[in-house]
Amino acid sequence: MTTKQKPSLLIIGAGISGLAAARTLREHISPDKLRVDIIEKSRGFGGRMSCRRTKIGNSFLFFDHGAQFFTVRTKEFQTLLTPLIKSGLVREWLPKLVTLSTSTKRFKREWFEKHYICCGGMNSLAKSLARELEGQNVNIKTNTHAKSIMRSKAFSERNQWYVQIADQEEKCGYEWVISSIPAKQNLQLFQQPQLKPHLNLEGFDHSPCFSLMLSLKSKFSLPFDAAVVKESPIGWISRCSSRSDNDSVDGFVIHSTNTWAEENIEKSNEEIAEILLENLTKLLITINSSYRDLNQNIDHKDIHRWAHAKTKTKAGKSFLINDVENLGFCGDWCLGDRIEDAFISGSKLGAHLAKILA
Numbered sequence: 037m038t039t040k041q042k043p044s045l046l047i048i049g050a051g052i053s054g055l056a057a058a059r060t061l062r063e064h065i066s067p068d069k070l071r072v073d074i075i076e077k078s079r080g081f082g083g084r085m086s087c088r089r090t091k092i093g094n095s096f097l098f099f100d101h102g103a104q105f106f107t108v109r110t111k112e113f114q115t116l117l118t119p120l121i122k123s124g125l126v127r128e129w130l131p132k133l134v135t136l137s138t139s140t141k142r143f144k145r146e147w148f149e150k151h152y153i154c155c156g157g158m159n160s161l162a163k164s165l166a167r168e169l170e171g172q173n174v175n176i177k178t179n180t181h182a183k184s185i186m187r188s189k190a191f192s193e194r195n196q197w198y199v200q201i202a203d204q205e206e207k208c209g210y211e212w213v214i215s216s217i218p219a220k221q222n223l224q225l226f227q228q229p230q231l232k233p234h235l236n237l238e239g240f241d242h243s244p245c246f247s248l249m250l251s252l253k254s255k256f257s258l259p260f261d262a263a264v265v266k267e268s269p270i271g272w273i274s275r276c277s278s279r280s281d282n283d284s285v286d287g288f289v290i291h292s293t294n295t296w297a298e299e300n301i302e303k304s305n306e307e308i309a310e311i312l313l314e315n316l317t318k319l320l321i322t323i324n325s326s327y328r329d330l331n332q333n334i335d336h337k338d339i340h341r342w343a344h345a346k347t348k349t350k351a352g353k354s355f356l357i358n359d360v361e362n363l364g365f366c367g368d369w370c371l372g373d374r375i376e377d378a379f380i381s382g383s384k385l386g387a388h389l390a391k392i393l394a
């Protein structure tokens with residue numbers, strides 16, 4: 037990145053909220069009036085809307101090991117999705133849905149609103165937004181982990197924000213910074229005096245979740261595609277084949293409950309996998325005793341630990357802003373715990389800043 041005199045803005049995080057903020061800014065301000073850069077610590081886009089691709093034989097199995105689906109309750113999110121539904125990137129998901137527990141009989145569950153997924157993995161939505169932004173001169177750098185952010189006149193006369201990435205300092209200064217990462221993670225990035233007294237980010241928090249990804253050796257007949265689970269360390273089960281056109285390979289995504297993850301955060305991945313698998317088998321045996329051999333049909337298992345999965349305490353506003361320090365904060369935790377909340381938070385912050393910066 038090179039130093040330029042036009043105002044510039046850095047977005048930390050290329051999850052749905054950070055991308056939405058950039059998108060709204062670009063809708064209102066052209067590249068010759070404002071430079072917009074995004075840095076993302078991971079290899080890809082989408083944050084908690086992640087997908088892991090595993091090769092099995094000649095096929096790929098897609099594990100949506102973070103968010104499983106989204107619902108649409110606002111006009112703004114519907115406007116984003118309508119063309120994507122038309123193009124086939126997003127589609128309604130209609131799984132055979134049940135409630136499972138070891139103490140009661142399985143029962144069919146109904147959804148009362150449409151549930152959507154992305155074809156080719158939940159991160160396809162973020163990938164599509166990122167492509168659109170790159171076409172509008174937004175620079176997005178992946179594998180770029182912001183370690184700290186500081187004010188400095190080191191590289192120009194202006195008192196701008198500079199970001200420390202690993203052990204090198206980014207030489208491009210920014211007038212504004214938007215952070216779109218989970219609330220508490222900001223406390224490691226910014227110094228307290230920059231946040232206080234305007235922003236009290238300690239107050240907003242997320243609880244963890246473990247995802248167990250299981251790929252199966254051979255097809256596995258089950259009377260459901262997805263299950264809400266009660267009275268178990270498991271909270272949710274979903275079958276990969278119900279989300280893909282290719283059912284020649286199959287697997288499960290199992291989510292622990294947030295409470296169980298919190299209580300068992302010290303356990304190793306091996307221990308977590310073993311406990312969740314044992315509980316999955318117990319649940320399936322209530323349907324048919326032949327499922328006790330599930331273990332022998334597992335080809336591969338993997339655990340992902342989500343440290344900041346679900347909002348515990350939300351801010352109750354669309355975004356937070358410190359317009360003395362030129363800092364904005366967005367993310368699901370501002371409004372709730374869903375993808376749509378993250379999108380609305382980022383979009384509203386982008387629109388607010390567009391008014392200030394245009």
Ligand SMILES: Cc1cc2nc3c(=O)[nH]c(=O)nc-3n(C[C@H](O)[C@H](O)[C@H](O)COP(=O)(O)OP(=O)(O)OC[C@H]3O[C@@H](n4cnc5c(N)ncnc54)[C@H](O)[C@@H]3O)c2cc1C
Binds near residue numbers: 102
């Ligand atoms: C297991 C699980 C299941 C879920 N299920 C659902 C569901 O079914 N439906 C639903 O609507 N929602 C669900 N959610 C919630 C949903 O995924 C989130 O609400 C939404 O994705 C949050 O988006 P975000 O942009 O606010 O944050 P994130 O997606 O967390 O994006 C933040 C980004 O910032 C990056 N980042 C963090 N720190 C740094 C740094 N220092 N430097 C650079 N980059 C950084 C991260 O890598 C990430 O890409 C689920 C979440 C989890 C974990």
